[in-house]
Amino acid sequence: MAKILVVDDEADLEVLVKQKFRKKIRENIYEFVFAQNGQEALERVKEHPDLDIILSDINMPVMDGLTLLSHLPEANPAVKAVVVSAYGDLQNIRAAMNRGAFDFVVKPVDFEDLELTMEKTIEHVRQIQQTIKAIKENNILKMYVDENVLNFMNNKEFENTLLKNETLVATVLFVDVCGFTALTEQIPANEVVKLLNGLFDKIVKEVIAQGGHVDKFMGDAVMAVFRGDFHLDRAMDAALAIRHAIGASEEIQAGDKAYKAAISIGVNTGEMVSGNIGSESLKRLDYTVIGDAVNLAQRLQSTARPGQILITEHVYNLAKESFNCAAVGEFTLKNKANPVMTYEVID
Numbered sequence: 001m002a003k004i005l006v007v008d009d010e011a012d013l014e015v016l017v018k019q020k021f022r023k024k025i026r027e028n029i030y031e032f033v034f035a036q037n038g039q040e041a042l043e044r045v046k047e048h049p050d051l052d053i054i055l056s057d058i059n060m061p062v063m064d065g066l067t068l069l070s071h072l073p074e075a076n077p078a079v080k081a082v083v084v085s086a087y088g089d090l091q092n093i094r095a096a097m098n099r100g101a102f103d104f105v106v107k108p109v110d111f112e113d114l115e116l117t118m119e120k121t122i123e124h125v126r127q128i129q130q131t132i133k134a135i136k137e138n139n140i141l142k143m144y145v146d147e148n149v150l151n152f153m154n155n156k157e158f159e160n161t162l163l164k165n166e167t168l169v170a171t172v173l174f175v176d177v178c179g180f181t182a183l184t185e186q187i188p189a190n191e192v193v194k195l196l197n198g199l200f201d202k203i204v205k206e207v208i209a210q211g212g213h214v215d216k217f218m219g220d221a222v223m224a225v226f227r228g229d230f231h232l233d234r235a236m237d238a239a240l241a242i243r244h245a246i247g248a249s250e251e252i253q254a255g256d257k258a259y260k261a262a263i264s265i266g267v268n269t270g271e272m273v274s275g276n277i278g279s280e281s282l283k284r285l286d287y288t289v290i291g292d293a294v295n296l297a298q299r300l301q302s303t304a305r306p307g308q309i310l311i312t313e314h315v316y317n318l319a320k321e322s323f324n325c326a327a328v329g330e331f332t333l334k335n336k337a338n339p340v341m342t343y344e345v346i347d
């Protein structure tokens with residue numbers, strides 16, 4: 001249903017409009033709202049934010065139609081106005097159009113022509129509304145979908161290549177907020193979400209600053225991937241920055257205990273498969289990386305103590321000239337046949 005505001009100081013116009021459009025009013029195609037001058041019209045615009053179009057006269061008391069047009073962009077930028085006036089000279093028509101009128105109908109009104117103009121205007125407003133909705137939905141989508149996925153979707157062939165993948169060498173970083181599960185038993189759920197989102201925001205900022213992207217959030221953990229030139233160095237710089245940012249966070253009071261946020265991090269680099277993992281039948285896919293190098297990074301994180309950044313001996317040999325590291329020792333990691341020598345990144 002289209003909602004239409006009619007602005008005119010002629011007392012009998014409301015009755016005439018209701019008569020001419022009674023069938024469409026009855027069928028819920030049109031709904032009309034009325035005002036007798038521009039000032040009343042602005043009040044109606046506030047009262048009815050779902051207005052589609054305005055049919056307005058020019059010559060009215062208190063506030064004329066041309067002045068009303070100048071106020072509409074601020075009152076409701078999506079609504080469009082059609083001027084319906086006996087002042088159909090070129091000067092008034094140009095004045096109305098320059099102030100944002102969508103069209104101009106001259107009195108005495110030909111109601112068939114007026115309805116065609118209304119339909120054209122309503123269609124234009126619908127297109128604007130759909131565009132605004134699409135922009136809002138796109139902004140929401142960006143909050144849930146990684147930029148790499150959005151870039152991938154811009155590919156003309158993306159629908160035909162949804163289940164294709166590529167092999168690449170990259171670095172994966174897993175960050176876990178330590179002790180958070182126990183904390184959730186002591187504070188309300190809304191406080192848990194607020195706290196975790198605040199910590200995640202600090203983590204994500206450092207990932208983005210080093211050119212990485214967040215692959216996913218997993219409970220109280222974050223998985224990030226670094227690709228391209230110097231991906232290992234950038235991932236380790238991000239890990240150090242995350243540790244510093246979280247370490248600088250203030251203590252919070254959880255029940256009768258104080259909670260000081262800390263994180264454990266695992267970093268690993270190597271060959272991995274990148275692509276859309278999931279079910280084509282279910283139409284649920286996750287654009288991610290998988291492989292032994294990824295699994296090992298997660299195992300390192302689960303082994304790390306609060307405040308530790310753990311890497312393998314392979315990563316240590318690649319990074320030792322740029323980063324200060326210390327040997328931690330061998331660990332038997334899940335699904336690994338042989339113990340893995342680990343190192344801690346100091347700075």
